[in-house]
Amino acid sequence: MYIVTGGAGFIGTNLIRGLNQQGIDEILVVDELDQADKHLGLSGLDFADFIDHRELAGQWGDLLDGDIEAVFHQGACSDTMESDGRYMMDVNYECSKEILHACLDEEVPLLYASSASVYGNGDAGFREQPECESPLNVYAFSKFLFDRYVARYATGAGSQVAGLRYFNVYGPQEHHKGRMASVVKHFHDQLTEGGSMKVFEGSDGFLRDFVFVEDVVAVNLWLLQNPEVSGVFNCGTGSARSFLDIANCMRGLYPGKDGGEAGIETIPFPDALVGKYQAFTSADLTRLRAAGFDGEFTSLEDGVKSYVECLRTTGGYYRKAAAAKV
Numbered sequence: 490m491y492i493v494t495g496g497a498g499f500i501g502t503n504l505i506r507g508l509n510q511q512g513i514d515e516i517l518v519v520d521e522l523d524q525a526d527k528h529l530g531l532s533g534l535d536f537a538d539f540i541d542h543r544e545l546a547g548q549w550g551d552l553l554d555g556d557i558e559a560v561f562h563q564g565a566c567s568d569t570m571e572s573d574g575r576y577m578m579d580v581n582y583e584c585s586k587e588i589l590h591a592c593l594d595e596e597v598p599l600l601y602a603s604s605a606s607v608y609g610n611g612d613a614g615f616r617e618q619p620e621c622e623s624p625l626n627v628y629a630f631s632k633f634l635f636d637r638y639v640a641r642y643a644t645g646a647g648s649q650v651a652g653l654r655y656f657n658v659y660g661p662q663e664h665h666k667g668r669m670a671s672v673v674k675h676f677h678d679q680l681t682e683g684g685s686m687k688v689f690e691g692s693d694g695f696l697r698d699f700v701f702v703e704d705v706v707a708v709n710l711w712l713l714q715n716p717e718v719s720g721v722f723n724c725g726t727g728s729a730r731s732f733l734d735i736a737n738c739m740r741g742l743y744p745g746k747d748g749g750e751a752g753i754e755t756i757p758f759p760d761a762l763v764g765k766y767q768a769f770t771s772a773d774l775t776r777l778r779a780a781g782f783d784g785e786f787t788s789l790e791d792g793v794k795s796y797v798e799c800l801r802t803t804g805g806y807y808r809k810a811a812a813a814k815v
Contacts, residue, residue, distance in 0.1 A: 490537065490555070490558060491513060491517070491559055492516070492559075493508075493517070493518055493563060494519040494588070495519070496517075496519055496563070496564075497518060497521075497522060497528070497531055497539075498520065498662075499658070499663040500658065500702060500705060501564070502531060503702045504561050504563065505531075506534055506706070507703075507706040509534060515537050516535075516537055517537060517539075518536050518540070519564065520541070520542060520564060526665055529664065530662045530806050530807075532808075533806065533807035534807065542564060546584075547587070549591035550591045550595075552591070553591045553592060553597050559597065559599070559649075559713055560598070561709065563601075563602045566581055566628070566631075568669055569629070570626075570668075570761075572627075574627045577628060580631075581628070581635065582634055582638075589650070592650070593642070593643060593648065598648055598650075599650045599651070600649070600709055600713065601635075601639075602652070602653060602655060603721060604654055605657075605723065605770055606626070606632060607623075608621055608622060608623070608767075608770070609623035609629070609767075610625065611770055614773065615723065615771055615773045616773045616776075617654070617720075617722065617723060625767075632654075635652075636652055639652060640721070643719070648716075649712070650719050651718060651719050651720060652720075652721040653705070653709065653721075653722055653724040654721065654772075655725075656697070656723070656725030656770055657671070657698060657770065659673050659700075659702065659792065659793075659796060660702030660703060660795075660796050660799075661799045661807065662805070664805045672732055675687075676739050677801075680739070680751050681743075685751065686736045686739065686752065687756045688732055689732070689755075689756060689757070690757055691758065694731070695731060695766075695768050695769075696729035696730060696731050696769045696771070697731075697770050698725035698727070698730075698770045698771045698772050699730055700724065700725045700726050700772075700786065704726070704784070704787055705724055707784050708782060708784070711782050715780075718780050720780070723772040723773055723776065725771070726772065726786040727771060727773070727774045728771065737753075738790050738794070740752075742794065
Protein backbone atom coordinates (compact mmCIF):
# COMPACT_ATOMS: atom_id res chain seq x y z
CA MET A 490 0.00 0.00 0.00
CA TYR A 491 1.16 3.51 -0.86
CA ILE A 492 -0.09 6.60 1.00
CA VAL A 493 -0.55 9.98 -0.70
CA THR A 494 -1.40 12.86 1.61
CA GLY A 495 -2.99 15.81 -0.13
CA GLY A 496 -4.12 13.11 -2.53
CA ALA A 497 -7.16 15.07 -3.72
CA GLY A 498 -5.00 18.08 -4.54
CA PHE A 499 -3.06 19.21 -7.57
CA ILE A 500 0.24 17.37 -7.26
CA GLY A 501 -1.30 14.57 -5.20
CA THR A 502 -3.75 13.53 -7.91
CA ASN A 503 -1.03 13.71 -10.54
CA LEU A 504 1.13 11.45 -8.39
CA ILE A 505 -1.71 8.95 -8.08
CA ARG A 506 -2.07 9.01 -11.86
CA GLY A 507 1.66 8.40 -12.21
CA LEU A 508 1.41 5.41 -9.88
CA ASN A 509 -1.60 4.14 -11.83
CA GLN A 510 0.44 4.35 -15.02
CA GLN A 511 2.91 1.98 -13.37
CA GLY A 512 0.12 -0.46 -12.59
CA ILE A 513 -0.20 0.59 -8.93
CA ASP A 514 -3.66 1.12 -7.47
CA GLU A 515 -3.15 0.00 -3.86
CA ILE A 516 -3.15 3.61 -2.72
CA LEU A 517 -4.62 5.26 0.37
CA VAL A 518 -5.65 8.84 -0.34
CA VAL A 519 -5.41 11.15 2.69
CA ASP A 520 -7.03 14.57 2.32
CA GLU A 521 -10.29 16.38 3.05
CA LEU A 522 -13.23 17.27 0.83
CA ASP A 523 -14.51 20.35 2.67
CA GLN A 524 -14.25 21.95 -0.77
CA ALA A 525 -16.54 19.42 -2.38
CA ASP A 526 -15.49 19.90 -6.00
CA LYS A 527 -12.04 18.50 -5.19
CA HIS A 528 -13.60 15.08 -5.77
CA LEU A 529 -13.46 15.82 -9.51
CA GLY A 530 -9.71 15.34 -9.42
CA LEU A 531 -10.10 11.83 -7.99
CA SER A 532 -12.91 10.54 -10.18
CA GLY A 533 -10.62 9.48 -13.01
CA LEU A 534 -8.08 7.70 -10.79
CA ASP A 535 -7.73 4.22 -9.30
CA PHE A 536 -7.06 3.92 -5.58
CA ALA A 537 -8.02 1.63 -2.69
CA ASP A 538 -9.43 3.99 -0.06
CA PHE A 539 -9.88 7.59 1.09
CA ILE A 540 -9.58 8.93 4.63
CA ASP A 541 -9.94 12.45 6.01
CA HIS A 542 -6.56 13.62 7.30
CA ARG A 543 -8.13 14.87 10.53
CA GLU A 544 -9.01 11.29 11.45
CA LEU A 545 -5.30 10.46 11.54
CA ALA A 546 -4.10 13.04 14.07
CA GLY A 547 -2.02 11.09 16.58
CA GLN A 548 -2.63 7.84 14.67
CA TRP A 549 0.15 7.83 12.10
CA GLY A 550 2.25 5.33 14.04
CA ASP A 551 -0.58 2.80 14.01
CA LEU A 552 -1.32 3.43 10.32
CA LEU A 553 2.27 2.78 9.27
CA ASP A 554 2.57 -0.35 11.40
CA GLY A 555 1.71 -2.51 8.42
CA ASP A 556 2.58 -3.22 4.81
CA ILE A 557 3.26 0.36 3.64
CA GLU A 558 5.61 0.76 0.67
CA ALA A 559 6.05 4.55 0.88
CA VAL A 560 4.39 7.80 1.93
CA PHE A 561 4.12 10.69 -0.53
CA HIS A 562 3.42 13.61 1.82
CA GLN A 563 1.96 16.36 -0.40
CA GLY A 564 -0.70 17.65 1.99
CA ALA A 565 -0.36 21.25 3.14
CA CYS A 566 -2.00 24.63 3.35
CA SER A 567 -0.46 26.17 0.23
CA ASP A 568 -2.12 29.59 0.31
CA THR A 569 0.80 32.01 0.49
CA MET A 570 -1.62 34.78 1.52
CA GLU A 571 -2.86 32.87 4.59
CA SER A 572 -2.45 35.12 7.64
CA ASP A 573 -3.29 32.60 10.38
CA GLY A 574 0.20 31.51 11.37
CA ARG A 575 -0.99 29.06 14.00
CA TYR A 576 -3.14 27.20 11.48
CA MET A 577 -0.33 27.17 8.92
CA MET A 578 2.20 25.78 11.39
CA ASP A 579 -0.21 23.16 12.69
CA VAL A 580 -1.05 21.83 9.23
CA ASN A 581 2.32 22.21 7.52
CA TYR A 582 4.78 21.70 10.36
CA GLU A 583 3.32 19.80 13.30
CA CYS A 584 1.49 17.27 11.14
CA SER A 585 4.59 16.78 8.99
CA LYS A 586 6.71 16.09 12.07
CA GLU A 587 4.28 13.39 13.20
CA ILE A 588 4.38 11.72 9.78
CA LEU A 589 8.19 11.94 9.68
CA HIS A 590 8.67 10.23 13.03
CA ALA A 591 6.14 7.52 12.20
CA CYS A 592 8.00 6.82 8.94
CA LEU A 593 11.37 6.76 10.70
CA ASP A 594 10.07 4.40 13.41
CA GLU A 595 8.64 1.97 10.84
CA GLU A 596 11.42 2.54 8.26
CA VAL A 597 8.92 3.59 5.61
CA PRO A 598 10.28 5.80 2.80
CA LEU A 599 8.98 9.38 3.04
CA LEU A 600 8.89 11.61 -0.04
CA TYR A 601 7.56 15.04 0.85
CA ALA A 602 6.74 18.39 -0.72
CA SER A 603 8.88 21.36 0.18
CA SER A 604 8.82 24.65 -1.71
CA ALA A 605 11.09 27.05 -3.58
CA SER A 606 9.41 29.80 -1.55
CA VAL A 607 12.01 29.08 1.16
CA TYR A 608 14.48 31.07 -0.98
CA GLY A 609 12.57 34.31 -0.50
CA ASN A 610 13.44 36.93 -3.08
CA GLY A 611 16.26 34.74 -4.36
CA ASP A 612 18.98 37.34 -3.99
CA ALA A 613 21.32 34.73 -2.48
CA GLY A 614 20.62 32.12 -5.15
CA PHE A 615 18.58 28.94 -5.34
CA ARG A 616 20.88 26.30 -3.90
CA GLU A 617 19.83 23.92 -1.16
CA GLN A 618 22.02 25.77 1.33
CA PRO A 619 21.16 27.77 4.48
CA GLU A 620 22.72 30.95 3.11
CA CYS A 621 20.17 30.96 0.28
CA GLU A 622 17.10 30.51 2.50
CA SER A 623 15.07 33.53 3.63
CA PRO A 624 11.29 32.90 3.66
CA LEU A 625 9.05 35.94 3.12
CA ASN A 626 5.73 34.59 4.46
CA VAL A 627 4.49 32.07 6.99
CA TYR A 628 3.79 29.44 4.33
CA ALA A 629 7.43 29.57 3.22
CA PHE A 630 8.54 29.60 6.87
CA SER A 631 6.55 26.43 7.61
CA LYS A 632 8.29 24.64 4.72
CA PHE A 633 11.68 26.05 5.67
CA LEU A 634 11.29 24.93 9.27
CA PHE A 635 10.30 21.37 8.34
CA ASP A 636 13.29 21.07 5.99
CA ARG A 637 15.52 22.08 8.89
CA TYR A 638 13.77 19.61 11.18
CA VAL A 639 14.35 16.81 8.67
CA ALA A 640 18.03 17.71 8.44
CA ARG A 641 18.29 17.50 12.22
CA TYR A 642 16.35 14.31 12.89
CA ALA A 643 16.49 12.25 9.69
CA THR A 644 20.16 12.44 8.73
CA GLY A 645 21.55 8.93 8.73
CA ALA A 646 18.10 7.37 9.05
CA GLY A 647 17.58 3.72 8.14
CA SER A 648 14.97 4.61 5.52
CA GLN A 649 14.65 7.16 2.74
CA VAL A 650 13.57 10.71 3.55
CA ALA A 651 13.58 13.07 0.57
CA GLY A 652 12.01 16.49 0.08
CA LEU A 653 11.44 18.31 -3.19
CA ARG A 654 11.44 22.08 -3.35
CA TYR A 655 8.84 22.64 -6.04
CA PHE A 656 9.22 25.74 -8.17
CA ASN A 657 6.22 27.11 -10.15
CA VAL A 658 4.29 23.95 -10.99
CA TYR A 659 1.53 24.06 -13.60
CA GLY A 660 -0.65 21.50 -15.36
CA PRO A 661 -3.91 19.52 -15.11
CA GLN A 662 -5.85 18.90 -11.89
CA GLU A 663 -5.56 22.38 -10.33
CA HIS A 664 -9.18 23.35 -11.04
CA HIS A 665 -10.00 23.67 -7.30
CA LYS A 666 -7.15 26.05 -6.39
CA GLY A 667 -8.90 29.34 -7.14
CA ARG A 668 -6.55 32.31 -6.87
CA MET A 669 -3.62 29.96 -6.15
CA ALA A 670 -3.94 28.23 -9.53
CA SER A 671 -1.19 28.72 -12.10
CA VAL A 672 -1.19 31.68 -14.46
CA VAL A 673 -1.99 29.27 -17.32
CA LYS A 674 -5.32 28.45 -15.68
CA HIS A 675 -6.06 32.12 -15.00
CA PHE A 676 -5.26 33.08 -18.59
CA HIS A 677 -7.48 30.24 -19.85
CA ASP A 678 -10.39 31.45 -17.72
CA GLN A 679 -9.96 35.02 -18.93
CA LEU A 680 -9.89 33.95 -22.55
CA THR A 681 -12.84 31.58 -22.37
CA GLU A 682 -14.89 34.33 -20.72
CA GLY A 683 -14.27 36.46 -23.81
CA GLY A 684 -11.62 38.74 -22.38
CA SER A 685 -7.90 39.25 -22.83
CA MET A 686 -5.05 37.78 -20.82
CA LYS A 687 -4.24 40.18 -17.99
CA VAL A 688 -0.59 40.57 -17.06
CA PHE A 689 0.89 42.81 -14.38
CA GLU A 690 2.92 45.83 -15.36
CA GLY A 691 6.52 44.73 -15.78
CA SER A 692 5.60 41.09 -16.40
CA ASP A 693 8.30 40.77 -19.03
CA GLY A 694 10.74 41.27 -16.16
CA PHE A 695 9.16 38.77 -13.73
CA LEU A 696 11.04 35.55 -14.48
CA ARG A 697 10.02 32.26 -12.91
CA ASP A 698 11.01 28.62 -13.18
CA PHE A 699 7.78 27.07 -14.52
CA VAL A 700 7.82 23.27 -14.24
CA PHE A 701 5.22 20.98 -15.82
CA VAL A 702 3.49 18.76 -13.28
CA GLU A 703 4.31 15.57 -15.21
CA ASP A 704 8.00 16.34 -14.63
CA VAL A 705 7.35 16.77 -10.91
CA VAL A 706 5.74 13.32 -10.88
CA ALA A 707 8.73 11.90 -12.77
CA VAL A 708 11.17 13.18 -10.13
CA ASN A 709 9.02 11.78 -7.30
CA LEU A 710 8.81 8.37 -8.95
CA TRP A 711 12.55 8.40 -9.64
CA LEU A 712 13.13 8.93 -5.91
CA LEU A 713 10.78 6.05 -5.15
CA GLN A 714 12.82 3.81 -7.44
CA ASN A 715 16.09 4.94 -5.82
CA PRO A 716 15.55 4.45 -2.08
CA GLU A 717 19.22 5.07 -1.31
CA VAL A 718 18.73 8.76 -2.22
CA SER A 719 17.79 11.05 0.68
CA GLY A 720 17.98 14.78 1.23
CA VAL A 721 16.33 17.97 0.01
CA PHE A 722 16.40 18.69 -3.72
CA ASN A 723 15.22 21.45 -6.01
CA CYS A 724 12.50 20.43 -8.46
CA GLY A 725 12.36 22.85 -11.38
CA THR A 726 13.66 23.14 -14.92
CA GLY A 727 16.65 25.35 -14.20
CA SER A 728 15.33 27.93 -16.68
CA ALA A 729 13.55 31.21 -15.93
CA ARG A 730 10.78 32.46 -18.21
CA SER A 731 8.42 35.40 -17.95
CA PHE A 732 4.65 35.54 -17.45
CA LEU A 733 4.56 37.36 -20.76
CA ASP A 734 6.22 34.31 -22.35
CA ILE A 735 3.28 32.20 -21.15
CA ALA A 736 0.78 34.69 -22.57
CA ASN A 737 2.60 34.57 -25.89
CA CYS A 738 2.59 30.76 -25.83
CA MET A 739 -1.18 30.81 -25.33
CA ARG A 740 -2.30 33.63 -27.61
CA GLY A 741 -2.03 31.50 -30.74
CA LEU A 742 -4.02 28.66 -29.14
CA TYR A 743 -7.20 30.70 -28.64
CA PRO A 744 -9.21 32.80 -31.11
CA GLY A 745 -9.18 36.54 -30.55
CA LYS A 746 -12.27 38.76 -30.67
CA ASP A 747 -11.62 39.73 -34.28
CA GLY A 748 -10.64 36.24 -35.39
CA GLY A 749 -6.93 36.89 -34.88
CA GLU A 750 -4.76 35.96 -31.92
CA ALA A 751 -5.98 36.38 -28.35
CA GLY A 752 -5.23 39.71 -26.71
CA ILE A 753 -2.91 40.67 -23.85
CA GLU A 754 -3.85 43.47 -21.46
CA THR A 755 -1.51 45.13 -18.94
CA ILE A 756 -2.92 45.86 -15.46
CA PRO A 757 -1.38 47.62 -12.41
CA PHE A 758 0.74 45.58 -10.01
CA PRO A 759 -1.34 44.82 -6.84
CA ASP A 760 -0.33 46.70 -3.69
CA ALA A 761 -0.99 43.54 -1.64
CA LEU A 762 1.89 41.75 -3.39
CA VAL A 763 4.53 44.45 -2.98
CA GLY A 764 7.45 42.96 -1.06
CA LYS A 765 5.92 39.46 -1.13
CA TYR A 766 6.46 38.58 -4.76
CA GLN A 767 9.36 36.58 -6.15
CA ALA A 768 10.56 38.45 -9.22
CA PHE A 769 12.99 35.72 -10.25
CA THR A 770 13.31 31.97 -9.60
CA SER A 771 15.51 29.36 -11.25
CA ALA A 772 16.24 25.98 -9.75
CA ASP A 773 19.87 25.05 -9.24
CA LEU A 774 19.79 21.37 -10.25
CA THR A 775 23.36 20.54 -9.24
CA ARG A 776 22.36 18.43 -6.24
CA LEU A 777 19.53 16.59 -8.04
CA ARG A 778 21.80 15.76 -11.01
CA ALA A 779 24.59 14.65 -8.69
CA ALA A 780 22.13 12.28 -7.01
CA GLY A 781 21.59 10.60 -10.39
CA PHE A 782 18.44 12.11 -11.89
CA ASP A 783 19.09 12.61 -15.59
CA GLY A 784 15.56 13.15 -16.89
CA GLU A 785 14.75 15.94 -19.31
CA PHE A 786 12.25 18.64 -18.38
CA THR A 787 9.36 19.67 -20.61
CA SER A 788 9.80 22.98 -22.42
CA LEU A 789 7.43 25.79 -21.47
CA GLU A 790 5.98 25.79 -24.98
CA ASP A 791 5.22 22.05 -24.95
CA GLY A 792 3.93 22.04 -21.38
CA VAL A 793 1.59 24.98 -21.93
CA LYS A 794 0.28 23.45 -25.16
CA SER A 795 -0.41 20.12 -23.44
CA TYR A 796 -2.15 21.77 -20.49
CA VAL A 797 -4.24 24.04 -22.73
CA GLU A 798 -5.45 20.98 -24.65
CA CYS A 799 -6.56 19.41 -21.37
CA LEU A 800 -8.26 22.62 -20.25
CA ARG A 801 -10.15 22.94 -23.52
CA THR A 802 -11.24 19.31 -23.74
CA THR A 803 -11.99 18.27 -20.14
CA GLY A 804 -11.89 21.48 -18.13
CA GLY A 805 -8.42 20.66 -16.86
CA TYR A 806 -8.81 17.31 -15.12
CA TYR A 807 -8.59 13.62 -15.97
CA ARG A 808 -11.89 12.05 -16.97
CA LYS A 809 -10.86 8.40 -16.78
CA ALA A 810 -8.29 6.22 -15.10
CA ALA A 811 -4.84 6.24 -16.67
CA ALA A 812 -3.81 3.13 -18.55
CA ALA A 813 -0.81 1.30 -17.11
CA LYS A 814 2.39 1.80 -19.06
CA VAL A 815 3.74 -1.33 -20.77
